[in-house]
Amino acid sequence: MKKLWMLLLLFPFLVSAKPQTDTTYRCPPCGNTCDNVSFSKAGTCAHCGMTLVSKQEKDSITAQKKISICFYLYDGVEVLDFAGPMEVFSYAGFNVFTVAKTKAPLTSQGILKINPDYSIADAPPADIFAVFGGDDNVTTNDPEVIAWIKSRDKATQSYFSVCTGAFILGKAGLLDHLQVTTFHRSIANLQSAVPSAKVLSNVRYVDNGRIITTAGISAGIDGALHLVAKLKGKDEAKRIAAHMEYDKYQAEQGLIVR
Amino acid sequence: MKKLWMLLLLFPFLVSAKPQTDTTYRCPPCGNTCDNVSFSKAGTCAHCGMTLVSKQEKDSITAQKKISICFYLYDGVEVLDFAGPMEVFSYAGFNVFTVAKTKAPLTSQGILKINPDYSIADAPPADIFAVFGGDDNVTTNDPEVIAWIKSRDKATQSYFSVCTGAFILGKAGLLDHLQVTTFHRSIANLQSAVPSAKVLSNVRYVDNGRIITTAGISAGIDGALHLVAKLKGKDEAKRIAAHMEYDKYQAEQGLIVR
Structure with a gap:
């Protein structure tokens, strides 16, 4: 007691x-x-x-180290080209940051005024380098930016382009001898710009392992979900598609070159 | 001769x-x-x-007078919520401009830094007032912004919300006694916030004539294409969907309340 x-x-x-x-x-x-x-x-x-x-x-x-992805933006970049993948990669927990040639505000789609996080002078390295369509000649005709993209190649694990962003990768010599795609109205032009590549039409995205190119504008969403499925599993891609109410999502709709 | x-x-x-x-x-x-x-x-x-x-x-x-649409943005606005409709309305030839409470840069999705075109102090009137989801409580809990939205009502022909942007319209008293929708995880919450409304799930968008509300995130693209079809014809909506390679577009996928 x-x-x-x-x-x-x-x-x-x-x-x-x-x-x-x-x-x-x-x-x-x-x-x-x-x-x-x-x-x-x-x-x-x-x-x-x-x-x-x-x-x-x-x-x-x-x-844990997050997967980092550099979104290279420029004046005239198409708004949905980058915003769709940004939404996807954000929910996948990637570290997404924006880079432009300078830190000056740029305008997307003639409407949206954006302040990039970094310029090419101070951008940190990233696991993935992503480029988008629109007035892509602003970048393809800029030897300084193309040289900067090439200079980062050793530190870059993979590349991701949406729409006519493929012309930028092509100009940097990254598409030679690959199967690739782009915006449906630019198939022939990309074939002329990169004669050694095989430019495919009627495919949502083409994954060459290190380099993924997607078709036009909204196809960037499918390409981004594919990249998430590849790096984090199909269930994670499906969870994100369901969260975004991208209810028409079809896994493996693209071409995977093995 | x-x-x-x-x-x-x-x-x-x-x-x-x-x-x-x-x-x-x-x-x-x-x-x-x-x-x-x-x-x-x-x-x-x-x-x-x-x-x-x-x-x-x-x-x-x-x-000709262009159709004008005010995109009201705020810190924490979801990037695809507004970027999908911005892409659609841009190709429909609408005059799209962005407004926030102040002209200070705001951040979308914790990533994208945006300079709004106007503040609520100097924003011009617009035919259509559009709001988007994300951290919508930044706006629903701001009596000054809600009063500003109400003050523009007479000059506004119609309203367009994506995802939890519906809560902002609800707070401004615009959804009373209507059939509406929102983000799939916020159906019950919106029903509590606007008891007189009928909040529908599993519908891509609901068009009440003056007020269109869409489901979550990517559903804004379908709602925007529906608004273009209504104002400029179905062929124009189909042309834009094809251009954007939104190849899964289904016309009339939403509910039109007559």
């Missing part, structure tokens, strides 16, 4: 001596404000749809 | 006296750099796919 009284008296101290653990749940990093919210129960985030994880798991994910 | 000689001598003067007409062809206004290019033959523009018109026709189109 004395022992029981002793235990009862010690109870508050025994409880407080238990190590404190954070039992709340968090959204895995997705680049949205829900990154900063904690939840009292397990489940999915109502905002981004990702499965909630413990604080410890989140800290571990955050500590 | 004398008359014939007279005519032959006068021939160069008769020819030069003929009124000079510009026989080149132009791209109808589309907001891209091809707006500034002239073509020697009739046909379609290789850049934007629009059927070329004579200089006189182009001048006539330019002189």
